[in-house]
Amino acid sequence: MTTTSENTTTPDLSWIDDITMTELERNPYKAYERLRAEAPLAYVPVLGSYVASTAEICREVATSPDFEAVITPAGGRTFGHPAIIGVNGDVHADLRGMVEPALQPVEVDRYVDDLVRPIARRYLEQFEDDGRAELVSQYCEPVSVRSLGDLLGLRDVESDTLRDWFAKLSRSFTNAAMTENGEFANPAGFDEGDQAKAEIQAAVDPLIDKWIVEPDDSAISRWLHDGMPPGRTRERSYIYPTIYVYLLGAMQEPGHGMASTLVGLFSEPDQMEQVVDDAQLIPRAISEGMRWTSPIWSATARISTGPVTVAGVDLPAGTPVILSYGAANHDTDVYEAPTRFDLHRPPLPHLAFGAGNHACAGIYYANHVMRIALEELFETIPVLERDTSARSEFWGWGFRGPTSLNVTWEV
Amino acid sequence: MGFTATVGGRAVACGEEQPILDAFLRAGVWMPNSCNQGTCGTCKLRVVSGEVDHHDSPADTLTDDERAAGLALACQARLCSDAVVESTAAAGGRTTHPLRDLVATVLDVEEIARETLRLRLDLPEPIAFDPGQYVELVVPGTGERRQYSLANTAGEDKVLELHIRLVPTGVATEGWIFGGLAAGDRVEITGPLGDFVLPTEDDGGPMVLIGGGTGLAPLLGLARTVLARDPQREVLLYHGVRGASDLYALDLLTELAGAHPRFRFVPVLSHEPPPDGREHRTGFPTDHFVDDVASARGWSGWLCGPPAMVEAGVKAFKRRRMAPRMIHREKFTPADAAS
Structure with a gap:
């Protein structure tokens, strides 16, 4: 006769087997709250991966010498190799060295106001006298993509095209569901990402051809030339995966961050009024917005380089762990009442921009894009009211933010 | 005997019982400040090193979390050691008049x-x-x-x-x-x-000033200053009072209006009907502003009076799309109620 004592000593975690992608994309917080409580480092079958859900474990894995970066399977399928978020060693160092000059604080300070403020004003002029707007599609996303698009050198690519690309790449990147056999459960889900990449190459290849012979100040031109011997440029196949990283995350997430911050502020009308009246509070509001609904909610991963024990779980070499920063930023061990947006909560560090040597390279840039956009919005329309007849839904597991935000004001 | 506070490379001697703000302003070092009684929070600063006594800092203005995070109210705090402090707001490079x-x-x-x-x-x-x-x-x-x-x-x-x-x-x-x-x-x-002052770089745009009762006083200084700089400037001054017998400075204001075609003075009576033979607006000046001015974009606004009037004014200005950074307010705090 065999008996097992397992059921009496460990909680029944079979519910984890029942987690679905649809549920995570609609609202991941419920499942992750339970993961944090019962299994903060857990294997989640639908994701085909271990998942870290507390602040402590996310930070430990992100900064551990026993782990290095890896791209999630769906991310790797979408971006190809070598994408800056999924490589290590010399290639990673070269790609970081390629993108970082334009993102250094002193450099960002030099250009960001002149870049972003006129763009923000231009979009505001289009609707400021309408008395109503849907801010995600009319403001947050356009300001984000136009600013970065101009910085990259994609001035001739329409903002709506850039928005379309990030949306397709984003859905492809987070098409994460796996079968029991380790296959993609929804392979057709990558089609739109492939289509976006084909469009991107058709638009960007001619620009690269031009920049190879006529370098200019745009970021992609610099990526081709910086640090290369005279007369040589980086191969386009080498930089394309990182172009896709930008065209997804760097395009989409400042818009998500602005919109989440606005929804958070609307949930606390007194705090909204304080921030509108005192623009110096905007950076703090953005920081809280990024914690409250982290745009890069669960899109990065690490892989163990040898056998390692994390949070009491033995992981063999080569085990991927998805870092759920959006869940870590709701960790009740760190934040009191984390589901509440609170401008005045103690400004503890959060993980919205990641940690370790793969922490977001664009922190400073993104924070300033969001700051300037909100400054201009509140300056131009200081009496925004949320249109409560239209619900604002958040969506996303890998990347998360409001899908719409309808507002009205007196004209 | 006292201690030294260092801010932005400048060392300022502070007396033992002297608020840090008082010491700074006397030394000609600008710190944002407004109420000087611990209620507005404008002078909040960060204590980078050293110890301070928060003195009468109210818990509403300076929370325990803020104290733990090293913040202090310059108008209340006294030094208990030499300290390095920094302003939490951008100092803005404003010069200040010595206290x-x-x-x-x-x-x-x-x-x-x-x-x-x-x-x-x-x-x-x-x-x-x-x-x-x-x-x-x-x-x-x-x-x-x-x-x-x-x-x-x-x-x-x-x-x-x-x-x-x-x-x-x-x-x-x-x-x-x-x-x-x-x-x-x-x-x-x-x-x-106080900080209820014209910006260093005054853009010369239209101004609306609303004073409640003796809140008219600083507005007279401001309005006369900008009209002296630019006699053609558009300046709209409302004086909100309970009744006609509360109005004052009428000769001065009539004279200003006569000399400045784009200056307008509008008295508004809130509680008592106008005396016979006089035409005065009634109600609240902030409501009249909303009716009078279709768009206040590019305007600056100046509010001095009881808190409720100031709050109503902020709302009225924003309804007419005045940029929040262009809104200046001076609240009367009822300090003279027998305390």
Whole structure:
């Protein structure tokens, strides 16, 4: 006769087997709250991966010498190799060295106001006298993509095209569901990402051809030339995966961050009024917005380089762990009442921009894009009211933010 | 014996019982400041190193979390050691007028409206200030201080003009100023204080000023200053009072309007009907502003009066799309209610 004592000593975690992608994309917080409580480092079958859900474990894995970066399977399928978020060693160092000059604080300070403020004003002029707007599609996303698009050198690519690309790449990147056999459960889900990449190459290849012979100040031109011997440029196949990283995350997430911050502020009308009246509070509001609904909610991963024990779980070499920063930023061990947006909560560090040597390279840039956009919005329309007849839904597991935000004001 | 506070590379000596803000302003080091009684939070600073005593800092203005995070209210905190501090707001490079203690002589006291006095103080020497700032008067024999806005322009630096409304049972008003203060009396004053001032880079755009009761005082200094700079500037001044007998400075305002085609003065009576034969608007000046001005984009707004009026004014200005950073406010805090 065999008996097992397992059921009496460990909680029944079979519910984890029942987690679905649809549920995570609609609202991941419920499942992750339970993961944090019962299994903060857990294997989640639908994701085909271990998942870290507390602040402590996310930070430990992100900064551990026993782990290095890896791209999630769906991310790797979408971006190809070598994408800056999924490589290590010399290639990673070269790609970081390629993108970082334009993102250094002193450099960002030099250009960001002149870049972003006129763009923000231009979009505001289009609707400021309408008395109503849907801010995600009319403001947050356009300001984000136009600013970065101009910085990259994609001035001739329409903002709506850039928005379309990030949306397709984003859905492809987070098409994460796996079968029991380790296959993609929804392979057709990558089609739109492939289509976006084909469009991107058709638009960007001619620009690269031009920049190879006529370098200019745009970021992609610099990526081709910086640090290369005279007369040589980086191969386009080498930089394309990182172009896709930008065209997804760097395009989409400042818009998500602005919109989440606005929804958070609307949930606390007194705090909204304080921030509108005192623009110096905007950076703090953005920081809280990024914690409250982290745009890069669960899109990065690490892989163990040898056998390692994390949070009491033995992981063999080569085990991927998805870092759920959006869940870590709701960790009740760190934040009191984390589901509440609170401008005045103690400004503890959060993980919205990641940690370790793969922490977001664009922190400073993104924070300033969001700051300037909100400054201009509140300056131009200081009496925004949320249109409560239209619900604002958040969506996303890998990347998360409001899908719409309808507002009205007196004209 | 005291300690030294270092801010932005400048060392300022602070007395043992001296608020840090007071020491800074006396040394000519600008710190944002407004109420100087711990209620507004404008002077919040970060203590980078060293110890401070928070003194009377209210918990509402400086929370325990903020204290734990090293913040302090410069107008309340005293140094307990040498310290390095930094402003939490952008300092903005504004120059400030040194804070002074002076003994002034009462030039005259005149009743200019119902329960309202104009007090003119002759200074022993001129004082530098920005129009819109205020001074503190020491109430003799009480240790109490009361704050009154200056109705002066910067050039009127030898005789200060204050407008003072009676507060029943108030130690400063009923107990002193309305109780026999007369020409020749000596008055201890400290000033200038406050941030209700024109921006260093004034863009010359239209201005609306709304004063409630004696909140008119600083607006007279501001309006006359900008009209002297640009006689053609669009300036709209509302004076909100309960009844016609509370109105004052009408001659001055009529004269200003006569000399400046784009200056408009609008008195508004909130509680009493206009006297026979007079046409006055009734209601609240902030509502009239909303009716009068379709768009306040590019305008600046100036509000001085009771908190409810100031709050209503902020809302009215924003409804008309005035940029929040262009809205300046000076709230009367009811310090003279017997405390």
